Amino acid sequence: MDNNYYDPADLRKFGKISEWAPELGEKFFDYYNSVFKEGALSAREKSLIALAVAHVVKCPYCIDAYTKDGLQKGITKEEMMEAVHAGAAIESGATLVHGVQMMNKYNKLSM
Amino acid sequence: MATKSLKAIGHQLAQTQKQLDLLQSGPFKEGELPLFKDKIAQTGQFPLRAKTLEILQINMGYMCNQVCAHCHVDAGPDRKEIMNRETMQQCLGVIAQTGAHTLDLTGGAPEMNPDFRWFIEAASAAGVKDFIVRSNLTIIRANKKYHDLPEFFAKHGVHVVSSMPHYTQGKTDKQRGDGVFNASIEALKMLNKVGYGMPGSDLKLDLVYNPSGAYLPGDQAALEKDFKKALDADFGIQFNALFAITNLPISRFLDYLVASGNFEDYMYALVDAYNPAAVAGVMCTNTLSVSWDGYLYDCDFNQMLGLKVASKARHIKDYDTSLLEGREVVISQHCYGCTAGAGSSCQGTVA
Numbered sequence A: 001m002d003n004n005y006y007d008p009a010d011l012r013k014f015g016k017i018s019e020w021a022p023e024l025g026e027k028f029f030d031y032y033n034s035v036f037k038e039g040a041l042s043a044r045e046k047s048l049i050a051l052a053v054a055h056v057v058k059c060p061y062c063i064d065a066y067t068k069d070g071l072q073k074g075i076t077k078e079e080m081m082e083a084v085h086a087g088a089a090i091e092s093g094a095t096l097v098h099g100v101q102m103m104n105k106y107n108k109l110s111m
Numbered sequence B: 001m002a003t004k005s006l007k008a009i010g011h012q013l014a015q016t017q018k019q020l021d022l023l024q025s026g027p028f029k030e031g032e033l034p035l036f037k038d039k040i041a042q043t044g045q046f047p048l049r050a051k052t053l054e055i056l057q058i059n060m061g062y063m064c065n066q067v068c069a070h071c072h073v074d075a076g077p078d079r080k081e082i083m084n085r086e087t088m089q090q091c092l093g094v095i096a097q098t099g100a101h102t103l104d105l106t107g108g109a110p111e112m113n114p115d116f117r118w119f120i121e122a123a124s125a126a127g128v129k130d131f132i133v134r135s136n137l138t139i140i141r142a143n144k145k146y147h148d149l150p151e152f153f154a155k156h157g158v159h160v161v162s163s164m165p166h167y168t169q170g171k172t173d174k175q176r177g178d179g180v181f182n183a184s185i186e187a188l189k190m191l192n193k194v195g196y197g198m199p200g201s202d203l204k205l206d207l208v209y210n211p212s213g214a215y216l217p218g219d220q221a222a223l224e225k226d227f228k229k230a231l232d233a234d235f236g237i238q239f240n241a242l243f244a245i246t247n248l249p250i251s252r253f254l255d256y257l258v259a260s261g262n263f264e265d266y267m268y269a270l271v272d273a274y275n276p277a278a279v280a281g282v283m284c285t286n287t288l289s290v291s292w293d294g295y296l297y298d299c300d301f302n303q304m305l306g307l308k309v310a311s312k313a314r315h316i317k318d319y320d321t322s323l324l325e326g327r328e329v330v331i332s333q334h335c336y337g338c339t340a341g342a343g344s345s346c347q348g349t350v351a
Ligand code: SF4
Pocket: B064, B065, B066, B067, B068, B070, B071, B072, B073, B074, B075, B076, B107, B108, B109, B136
């Protein structure tokens, strides 16, 4: 066992999760691969969504994977950074909109 | 941006044996990744054999006006290896005696060979109809004496295949050098002007895209769509097809992979993307590569690795179909670059 929680080399072992639960693993990867195919949204658009979500869930594997995927698809660094901001804006917005709950509670408790 | 070839600076990777050693090292030596020959054997495709010769790919010399960071030829202004007329004549002899229908001229910058135009004229006169010239575009703008190349190409119906790493300036210049993007755009406009790549014209202009870094090319059709849209919208430029080509781990690209700590990951990515269906279409099955000094190789990559054909006929002057057809292709782990994903050849994807 390594001393780190994250090892970049683990990313390429992702497929191994199927070994301990083959049926579920297979279903997951099937689904996963279908999601990123060209559809009503282009594969390019989905790659940028994935990159934004990767940052929001702060998954270092996903960030590595979708930065590379973006490069492969010819996505520019400006587009990638804007996608990260879109994710960050929603994330901070989601925090801030709870400010209304705080205000409601404050008002209710105050005379 | 480098301004000298690996050879000129005496870099150890200028030695082909050092490159071949690297391709056997790391995950391949430790058995974590299979050797290419074992991988293709799994689907009964070993040994890889050459079929009927269709394309003679001639490397006119390693001299180039550019020193691209990813160049598998280690080309540059300091390279002096140049094909002479005698060797060109021997190539014409082979074209005449075989059914090979295409002359594919590459380099370096093939246009810098002083006998470049002579060769195309002689081949044209000898009845060759299908010419490919792999032009780096900037050469057309590099010097006055090259400004009329578009007209010359058009006159002989040359099929122009040009490198264009991206439709934005930043990425292009990073891979190929400052100013390359603007010069390429100018050259493309000149080609369009004489009819290249234009709707309804017979003059074919294809672009080659290869990634500017340690990653594989994405879907060729999707990239073509993006390139077409951007080049048309920004510059009014038209072209026929885009070929997405994988960078093979040799020469300067190999040096980059090692120096940037990407070598292992890149080899894993290539092996992961291995597609057995691409093996049948690899270009060594229908192409023969001739070096500036007339030696024969299974492909331009093997030429740069110094891997001559495994045949008694190893020089264009000794060309003999009975000895070369069906020969076993010399392979190593760089071949994974031809079989990743949809496959990769000088004409783009193969599977
Ligand atoms: S990649 Fe092409 S244009 Fe660039 S240095 Fe090599 S031969 Fe010249």
